[in-house]
Amino acid sequence: MLVNADFSRSAIVASHSYQWVASPQGGIERVMLDRLGGETARATSIVRYAPETSFPSHPHPGGEEILVLSGTLSEEDQHYPAGWYLRNPPGSSHQPSSHEGALIFVKLWQMKPDEKDPVRIDTNDPRAWQQQDSREICPLFSGEDEQVCLLRLQPGDPLFTQSIDSAELLVLSGHIETVGQAFERGSWIRLPPGAYPDITAGSQGATVYLKTGHLLNMPVGI
Structure with missing residues (x-):
């Protein structure tokens, strides 16, 4: 799948033109901002969790960057409300979920292979x-x-x-x-x-x- 995949061109997705697409996990949907690949992809997305939804535990071979925009995102027993910035380095794994629902900005497969340290910042x-x-x-x-x-x-x-x-x-x-x-x-x-x-x-x-x-x-x- 290719979405805004020519990186020599400017790309704009205005908030009023979001197109929500269901993910393979029930209750979780996304707006694809740019994407190179299928379910395993270099991707930038807005992801929306309905209340009481979760992904099964899974790895991130290419790393994952997250900014929590609203609600609360949880990773096992750690909870990150709106404003938290997370970087999960290549080779990490997690089981994200949301009790109340959450909206997050996510970037996948966009980290250097030698990035090793997780980042957690409360903005x-x-x-x-x-x-x-x-x-x-x-x-x-x-x-x-x-x-x-x-x-x-x-x-x-x-x-x-x-x-x-x-x-x-x-x-x-x-x-x-x-x-x-x-x-x-x-x-x-x-x-x-x-x-x-x-x-x-x-x-x-x-x-x-x-x-x-x-x-x-x-x-x-x-």
């Missing part, structure tokens, strides 16, 4: 944030080819203040504006190397998940 903790000029930043992960953070932008602030190799963002609150359009909470944008449109926070400001530098060797022309 609700003020100590996780740093002031950077007029914006606030919550660093989540830094690797050789990948930088991940949350950004809180003031109204009218630009998203990019320097050149980037590539970028992927998810609007978490407020809205952003670019090329005459506004993108509300839940909207996802992927920008290939060399594509740097002006993106600014809307009139109420915005909080975004931002990943940069990770798309340089992805396939083109698919």
Whole structure:
């Protein structure tokens, strides 16, 4: 299965255009943002758990990155409410579930094979944030080819203040504006190397998940 699989092109999925697709596990559905492969795939998705749903225990040979958007996601006896950021490195396994229901942002098979350490960050903790000029930043992960953070932008602030190799963002609150359009909470944008449109926070400001530098060797022309 190929969804937004040409990484030389920009890709946008606005929150009002979500297309929910059932997963093989009852009560769990997803919006496919980009995908290369079938049920085992390099994939970026929004995943929705109905209350009292779970996946059986399973491995993640290519690693898994999660940001909990609402509700609570559980892994066995560990519970992660909205705002938690998780990285499960290649070779890890887990049994995710949700008692109350949850909405999560998930990236699969997108980690370096030598990434070994799990990451757990509560982005609700003020100590996780740093002031950077007029914006606030919550660093989540830094690797050789990948930088991940949350950004809180003031109204009218630009998203990019320097050149980037590539970028992927998810609007978490407020809205952003670019090329005459506004993108509300839940909207996802992927920008290939060399594509740097002006993106600014809307009139109420915005909080975004931002990943940069990770798309340089992805396939083109698919």
